[in-house]
Amino acid sequence: MIRIFKIALRNLLRYKRRTILTSLLITFGIVLVILFSALAGSFKTMMIGQITDSNLSQMQLHKKGYVLSIDTMPLNLALDSKQYKKIDQLLSSNAEILAWAPRIKLNAMLSNFTDTTNIRLNAISPEKEILVCPDVRSRMTFGKNKDPAVLLNPGDVIIPEKLAKGMELKIGDPIVLVANNKDGSVNGLNFKIAGIIESILGPQGKEGYLHIKDARELLRMDKSEVIEVAIRLHDFNKLEKIYTNLSSKLAEFINKKGKPEFEIHTWEKLSPFSNIAKMIDFMTITMEIIMVAIVLISILNVMMMSVYERVREIGTMSAIGTAPGRIMSLFLVEGLLLGFISAIIGNIIGLTGVYILNTYKISFAFGRQDNILLSPSVKITELIWVSCIVLFISVFASLLPAYKASKMEPVDALGHV
Amino acid sequence: MTLVRIEKISKIYRAGEIEVLALNNISLSIKKSTFVSFVGPSGSGKTTMLNMIGCLDKPTQGKILVDGKQIDSFNRQKRAAFRGEVIGFIFQSFNLFPVLTAYENIEYPLVMIKNEPAKKRKEMILNVLDSVGMLDQKDKFPDQLSGGQKQRVAVARALVTKPKLVMADEPTANLDKASSINVIRLMRNLKDKFGTTFIFSTHDPRIMEEAEITHTLVDGQLS
Numbered sequence: 001m002i003r004i005f006k007i008a009l010r011n012l013l014r015y016k017r018r019t020i021l022t023s024l025l026i027t028f029g030i031v032l033v034i035l036f037s038a039l040a041g042s043f044k045t046m047m048i049g050q051i052t053d054s055n056l057s058q059m060q061l062h063k064k065g066y067v068l069s070i071d072t073m074p075l076n077l078a079l080d081s082k083q084y085k086k087i088d089q090l091l092s093s094n095a096e097i098l099a100w101a102p103r104i105k106l107n108a109m110l111s112n113f114t115d116t117t118n119i120r121l122n123a124i125s126p127e128k129e130i131l132v133c134p135d136v137r138s139r140m141t142f143g144k145n146k147d148p149a150v151l152l153n154p155g156d157v158i159i160p161e162k163l164a165k166g167m168e169l170k171i172g173d174p175i176v177l178v179a180n181n182k183d184g185s186v187n188g189l190n191f192k193i194a195g196i197i198e199s200i201l202g203p204q205g206k207e208g209y210l211h212i213k214d215a216r217e218l219l220r221m222d223k224s225e226v227i228e229v230a231i232r233l234h235d236f237n238k239l240e241k242i243y244t245n246l247s248s249k250l251a252e253f254i255n256k257k258g259k260p261e262f263e264i265h266t267w268e269k270l271s272p273f274s275n276i277a278k279m280i281d282f283m284t285i286t287m288e289i290i291m292v293a294i295v296l297i298s299i300l301n302v303m304m305m306s307v308y309e310r311v312r313e314i315g316t317m318s319a320i321g322t323a324p325g326r327i328m329s330l331f332l333v334e335g336l337l338l339g340f341i342s343a344i345i346g347n348i349i350g351l352t353g354v355y356i357l358n359t360y361k362i363s364f365a366f367g368r369q370d371n372i373l374l375s376p377s378v379k380i381t382e383l384i385w386v387s388c389i390v391l392f393i394s395v396f397a398s399l400l401p402a403y404k405a406s407k408m409e410p411v412d413a414l415g416h417v
Numbered sequence: 418m419t420l421v422r423i424e425k426i427s428k429i430y431r432a433g434e435i436e437v438l439a440l441n442n443i444s445l446s447i448k449k450s451t452f453v454s455f456v457g458p459s460g461s462g463k464t465t466m467l468n469m470i471g472c473l474d475k476p477t478q479g480k481i482l483v484d485g486k487q488i489d490s491f492n493r494q495k496r497a498a499f500r501g502e503v504i505g506f507i508f509q510s511f512n513l514f515p516v517l518t519a520y521e522n523i524e525y526p527l528v529m530i531k532n533e534p535a536k537k538r539k540e541m542i543l544n545v546l547d548s549v550g551m552l553d554q555k556d557k558f559p560d561q562l563s564g565g566q567k568q569r570v571a572v573a574r575a576l577v578t579k580p581k582l583v584m585a586d587e588p589t590a591n592l593d594k595a596s597s598i599n600v601i602r603l604m605r606n607l608k609d610k611f612g613t614t615f616i617f618s619t620h621d622p623r624i625m626e627e628a629e630i631t632h633t634l635v636d637g638q639l640s
Contacts, residue, residue: 003528003529007514007516007517010516010517011516013516014515014516312510312512313512313514313515315512316506316508316512316514317529318497319471319473319500319506320500320501320505320506320525320526320530320574320575321497321498321499321500321501321502321504321526321530322497322501322529322530323494323497323498323501323530324493324494324497326529410473411468411473411474414473414508414512
């Protein structure tokens with residue numbers, strides 16, 4: 001077998017220019033896939049991280065029907081104390097769940113005593129919220145005197161940066177929040193702006209924050225009523241499995257009408273970015289298909305040329321008694337080697353490219369977010385996957401030429417001019 | 418003792434509706450360890466005859482027995498195995514593999530066909546290289562050798578597997594006068610040394626003189 005590899009390698013080196021050109025073409029395809037998946041993958045991971053770790057959380061649990069009308073933030077679909085207790089027990093019994101936090105979502109009117117505007121608010125229990133969304137603090141800007149250990153105090157509100165700019169509000173400014181409760185009665189409370197939060201993708205990314213106690217007072221809700229429960233897992237990679245498990249357990253809770261009491265969703269159902277993430281996956285696959293096409297066409301072409309140029313040589317091999325299978329393996333190994341060499345070079349150049357991109361960081365704007373810094377990275381499994389595709393396609397593309405070579409009649413091949 | 422027995426073979430080539438009778442009802446026998454030539458003008462059927470005996474092609478009619486085996490009934494796979502086992506080939510254009518050195522060219526059938534162990538292989542190659550006087554050129558690639566040297570390597574490659582029969586289709590056609598005589602005498606010496614049967618075709622009168630037995634073909638028939 002070593003001898004076959006040796007002969008195949010020498011045959012590749014025999015047509016140096018052609019081998020180099022083909023190899024460059026395949027290398028280009030590999031580099032394209034590596035760089036694209038590193039850039040797109042890091043963008044996707046960063047955005048998912050931002051969405052799940054600083055805003056939505058990984059999973060959310062609501063009263064059945066809430067997500068259908070999530071845009072209007074209905075207050076009549078709140079979980080009462082009994083329901084919250086059931087959920088609390090269910091989540092406590094699951095060792096895969098790291099933390100969960102109650103939230104109240106509301107629409108309110110924000111007034112700075114001269115102007116008034118709408119604001120979406122997320123009322124949180126700060127000490128629990130920081131466990132389900134550990135990066136939420138990184139989006140917030142606080143005043144100088146703020147205790148860094150406390151995210152939010154009762155009486156404080158954190159407002160979105162665009163709103164702050166629009167209404168020329170600063171940290172420390174007093175404001176009034178006015179909201180309708182679920183019965184339609186209006187209530188208002190005074191707050192102090194404790195911080196400003198930068199916006200991220202999605203409607204939930206433009207929410208302000210206040211303490212859950214304040215929200216209950218503003219909306220005249222019962223003490224333990226909540227609108228949603230945000231959940232964080234120990235291992236994000238187990239999301240689908242745990243989601244399925246929780247869904248089946250939640251399905252056991254039936255209301256008086258005999259219908260399910262709760263609903264649970266992963267971040268993918270709740271964020272518009274999930275469609276972008278799917279598009280990124282689709283584009284990565286498209287890139288891989290382009291690479292496959294490049295490898296397939298270039299190797300098929302070069303191996304076909306190789307067979308037609310070496311008809312007499314194949315005839316000689318066959319005449320002196322080389323078995324057809326051996327002749328076939330010679331050409332298959334030639335294709336495999338071409339793919340292998342290109343994969344090695346492609347991986348080296350691709351990794352160097354990723355390193356350079358990491359060194360010089362790519363900054364860009366996405367939606368209403370400016371200065372997004374990408375740190376492209378590529379997993380070793382991704383490199384192995386791409387290399388395996390290249391090797392497989394290289395052998396596959398060499399099959400037809402190799403088969404043709406093995407089927408040549410020596411008497412015809414020797415007489416070929 | 419007979420090595421090759423040909424019984425009433427004919428070969429017809431078909432190109433569309435045109436039929437060409439390349440060999441017409443030929444019968445002959447060739448004994449072991451003889452130096453046999455097929456001579457005749459171009460198109461007389463010399464190459465076709467060598468292809469039939471060399472198990473490269475099948476006759477349209479008739480029987481061919483080589484080393485006691487009826488080779489015209491063999492399938493592709495069996496023919497390849499038989500050629501590797503019993504027959505060595507020397508070609509007019511040398512047909513050495515350009516990516517292999519002289520040593521590696523000779524080693525090729527031992528590795529790719531015979532699967533000989535490395536130690537035995539080396540011994541066999543050096544022995545045959547010495548016999549053809551190419552020991553000092555063993556590391557050269559074919560494009561670094563002269564025509565005569567290339568043909569010596571080709572002879573060595575044909576003989577290294579110790580075949581019973583060596584087929585050589587116009588082995589001196591691409592060589593100058595001196596090299597032609599040298600190569601043909603080398604082949605004859607090796608026939609004596611290894612006891613191999615050599616069958617070659619030529620239309621060079623000086624080469625014909627070297628043959629022990631000469632068969633003349635004219636229009637596909639022995640004359």
